Amino acid sequence: xxxxxxxxxxxxxxxxxxxxxxxxxxxxxxxxxxxxxxxxxxxxxxxxxxxxxxxxxxxxxxxxxxxxxxxxxxxxxxxxxxxxxxxxxxxxxxxxxxxxxxxxxxxxxxxx
Amino acid sequence: xxxxxxxxxxxxxxxxxxxxxxxxxxxxxxxxxxxxxxxxxxxxxxxxxxxxxxxxxxxxxxxxxxxxxxxxxxxxxxxxxxxxxxxxxxxxxxxxxxxxxxxxxxxxxxxxx
Numbered sequence: 001x002x003x004x005x006x007x008x009x010x011x012x013x014x015x016x017x018x019x020x021x022x023x024x025x026x027x028x029x030x031x032x033x034x035x036x037x038x039x040x041x042x043x044x045x046x047x048x049x050x051x052x053x054x055x056x057x058x059x060x061x062x063x064x065x066x067x068x069x070x071x072x073x074x075x076x077x078x079x080x081x082x083x084x085x086x087x088x089x090x091x092x093x094x095x096x097x098x099x100x101x102x103x104x105x106x107x108x109x110x111x112x
Numbered sequence: 113x114x115x116x117x118x119x120x121x122x123x124x125x126x127x128x129x130x131x132x133x134x135x136x137x138x139x140x141x142x143x144x145x146x147x148x149x150x151x152x153x154x155x156x157x158x159x160x161x162x163x164x165x166x167x168x169x170x171x172x173x174x175x176x177x178x179x180x181x182x183x184x185x186x187x188x189x190x191x192x193x194x195x196x197x198x199x200x201x202x203x204x205x206x207x208x209x210x211x212x213x214x215x216x217x218x219x220x221x222x223x224x225x
Contacts, residue, residue, distance in 0.1 A: 043216030104154040
């Protein structure tokens with residue numbers, strides 16, 4: 001059973017608007033969360049992270065929100081740009097060996 | 113900056129054949145990982161290593177073996193390939209100073225006929 005779930009396989013957004021990508025997890029021991037971005041034929045690249053001691057982390061146009069009681073995190077992209085079109089994975093870790101569990105990904109399409 | 117390099121990029125095998133996927137990193141990272149990515153499943157951890165000479169099982173280790181003889185290299189072996197091992201394989205590495213993002217290679221697309 002997947003411990004990290006991304007229930008929306010795809011999302012389409014108009015350029016300039018907000019993109020909100022969601023992720024749910026089941027393991028209450030997870031204490032570090034990452035978002036990765038992946039273009040076709042490339043490996044995932046790190047985007048933004050958050051530890052369980054915070055509920056928000058911001059980096060430029062990207063903000064990650066963590067709701068521990070709901071076991072939910074979200075990635076907000078504002079404003080969305082066509083170059084943001086990619087697959088986004090969330091990942092969570094609960095140990096000291098940096099092992100992460102990944103969601104199945106959400107394909108974001110930002111329309112010009 | 114090479115980062116994480118995977119060899120080969122594509123390969124087609126017949127059922128029962130063996131092969132080795134090579135991962136090399138030039139960032140002096142202690143930790144290295146092998147994942148497979150299948151449609152609708154995200155990335156699943158096969159094996160990982162926390163240092164030269166060490167290996168450990170991940171979520172889906174069956175049918176695979178690994179070796180980390182040198183710090184910069186992490187090899188993934190398939191002794192007897194099966195169609196269920198058709199997938200895209202990603203190697204990643206990270207440092208060990210607390211939680212760090214993993215750096216990924218560009219993947220190896222493997223098809224087993």
